[in-house]
Amino acid sequence: MSDRVAIIGVGWSGFRPITPEFSYKELMYEAARRAYSDAGVDPRRDVESFITVAEDFHEGTSIFDEYTPDQLGAVLKPMHTIAGDGLHGLATAYMLVKTGQFSIVALEGHSKASNMLTHAGITAYAQDPVLNRPLRLNTHFVAGMEMNRYLYDTGTTPEQCAQVVVKNRRNALDNPSAPYGAELSLDEVLSGPHLSWPLGMRETAEHVDGAITLVIANEEKALALSNYPIWILGIGWSNDSPALENRDWSSANYIKDAARFAYRQAGIHHSYQAIDFAEVDDLYAYRELQSLEALGFFKPGEAGQVTEEGLTHRDGAFPVNVSGGSLGMGNLLDANGLARALEVVLQLRGTAGPRQLDEVSIGLAQSWRGVPTASGAVAILGN
């Protein structure tokens, strides 16, 4: 018997800069209800284990795990939290199903970033408390330093990075769930204020509120329940050094490691040839280029060039972030990886509406946990 694992349901809510009408629980409920309906499952009867991805300080609640079960239908069921990105959660769901103990698992991630009034202060608390935090730098400085070294090592230009913004925000205009769609010129991006030079404000994803739920099942249930199961072909995750003092600044080694892990499972040797499109981390514009290179799609320094040439546009040979990415859809905190996976699922199902790609069968989703971390994950999905 084959033991493939599939995503059989997706649901989402919010994706707006503020969502004052709903509490986080109500936002989660709406996404969960849609996902269960999409999968054709009743969480009280059918779903055997539940996962949320969350970080306490994003919620303003210690032990946020407490508040997760009710709105997901998980009361008195096996449920746990992963303090990681949504793709770490997807890896967890995948492993749970692979043990053979669980046939259907639900995974949830969300952002209520609008409720954080001191976001920069909280993010600063992710810096090393003794070595870095006393310098009182806005944590975006880590991205500024990383971008600078990445440009220096690869010959990538600021204009190439800005092209990512133009592309992704243009793509977002065709995504009704993306609040930051815009027609921008290269000059408009480059002439914006700096955030942490060479990084510009307009190259940085804005925050949004939103929730995403996925339903994951083993092969037997997936084939029985779903007309278009999206198979998890490989999933990997990895960490580089958390210390700013001794990490590789230009090549995102943790993405390389995570990709190698996922490609091995999927039997992929040449990622560019095997994979049709990708949804990658673009919390900062340069990250899309850096990620594409770490994922092995392009050599160091090439991603910027091919972006300028239009290869990664929606109608290019290798579309990247057709959803609009984080630049177009917004930064969903711990749910960023789920937003990337969500788009891959919709594209592979052929239900992506006006932004639907032709004839796609394998897509890649990749995420990063944001500054100041060196932690990321990669999922390869196929229809």
Next chain:
Amino acid sequence: MSDKISNYPGTPLSEKEIRDGNVLSIHDQMPGDFSWDTGVAIGRYLAGLKEGVILGSHCTHCRRTVVPPRNVCEWCFRPMDSFIPLRDTGTVNTFSLCYVTWDVQRIKEPETPAVIEIDGASPLHGIMHKLGEVDPQQISIGMRVKAVWKPAAKREGAITDILYFKPIQE
């Protein structure tokens, strides 16, 4: 423990070693301010409190009336059917006499937290609050109590619009 192990790592320090500066440390305070959206259910609960009413919500499927209200029944995973005003009286489900504050400062007169099953809600369904106008030594499980509200003009739509619950004779 494995016979191979004779020494266990971990070096105990005393508070004094830090106070005296023998061990260096860094003090910092996190600027963590939040403004949580109350949403539909808790938003109505707070609006009710401002009016001097404790609201619950009712699920016709499992026939429970719960408090505080929510928009989804966690047992049935279906939307709650209605918001229902409950009475502001109830029964002490359990209580404690707490002689330390939240940051472990000792106090002479104990705080009196309790879970109070609210009249009109299903059995064992209550809220956490404090008791007042009572000798702490006289509190017992099963005691009947009633909410003491702030004056209407001073209520702001918060759980603290109820000052405490006091014993009643019936």
Next chain:
Amino acid sequence: MSLRKVAVVGAGMTKFVRRALETGKELSWQATSMALESCELTMDDIEGVCLGTAPDSFDGVHMKGEYLSDGAGAWRKPYMRSYVGGGTGVFVPIQGWYHVASGMFDVVLVIAEEKMSSYYPHAQGAFLTIFDHTTERPLKPNLLWIFALEMNRYMQTYGISKKDIAQVAVKNKRNAADHPCALLGDRNITVEDVLNSEVLAWPVNRLDVSPVSDGAVALVLAAEHVAKRITDKPVWIEGVGWNLDTAYWTNRDLAYPRYVEYAARMAYDMAGIKEPRKQINIVEPYDPFDYKELHHLEGLLLADRGQAPQLVADGVTLRDGDMPVCPSGGLLGVGNPIAAAGLMKVAELYWQLRGEAGARQVPGQPKRGLAQAWGDLMQVGTVVIMGR
């Protein structure tokens, strides 16, 4: 589908102390390197790392899992942090179990760390923010409240006295006197000492409560084919279970931990255990407060409801009794660095089942043990059953 068998093959732990000189990263590394040494492996043999640690607010570090990652040996490795509040310590070996049982990994490191002393003025302050931000936090609740409220309800429901409960603290602190890492071992403590200690939140006295601590514990887990090459005495993870009840804790029966029962049933099913009272030889239930040990024995179906105090009174739960409970000394005796304390219980089973527990060794060559933890707003149960 038949399950892939997973074994514990190595363990290490630091002393549990009120305030450690070492940082959280350093404690993590100390426990890790000791666990590796115990089974003669190196970091190169470790394919993935699972970390357990309780709220970020203790350390005052946002995304604490990322911060601790290098201390936990996660550099350039797949690494994840799982989190179920106080239940984390027994959850993180479950996380390790599914890493291996899924077939994705052959050897993983499981590490639980806690550094509670960083929080000022007192670690209890970090618990203010576990309550609902809108409906409860404005009342300035503290953690002792919910324990005291639950203990009172438990006592009232079954007519249990404070003296019945104090026996648990006495047993565990006496057991801990034999643990080289213990913070509060005391061979001579009596029930009167517990009853006469200061009242914190009636019915909870100071000696009913486990101490705030710093410490770390690490385990090495391996798949069957590897485990047998690493050690001739692997200890198998036979069953795991976890369960989370509603967050609306004031809408529940506080006298009985149903979530612990459900978690236990899941683990018993997986382990094929039909008669837990006969088939479990050692129990390490979660005992952050003394009544919790009793509460949990009932939830684990190892005692009838309201009858756990009788087992203690009859000496059944002593180290040389019929069903030894917390032979390690538990959280009450060894200390309670939250996540590390839970994993300490699993490490204790590992040492006991291998016959390596030294002065704490339970007689009669026990075959199977159960460790359990609990957490969140009195709502999560995590259970691991191990056997040799």
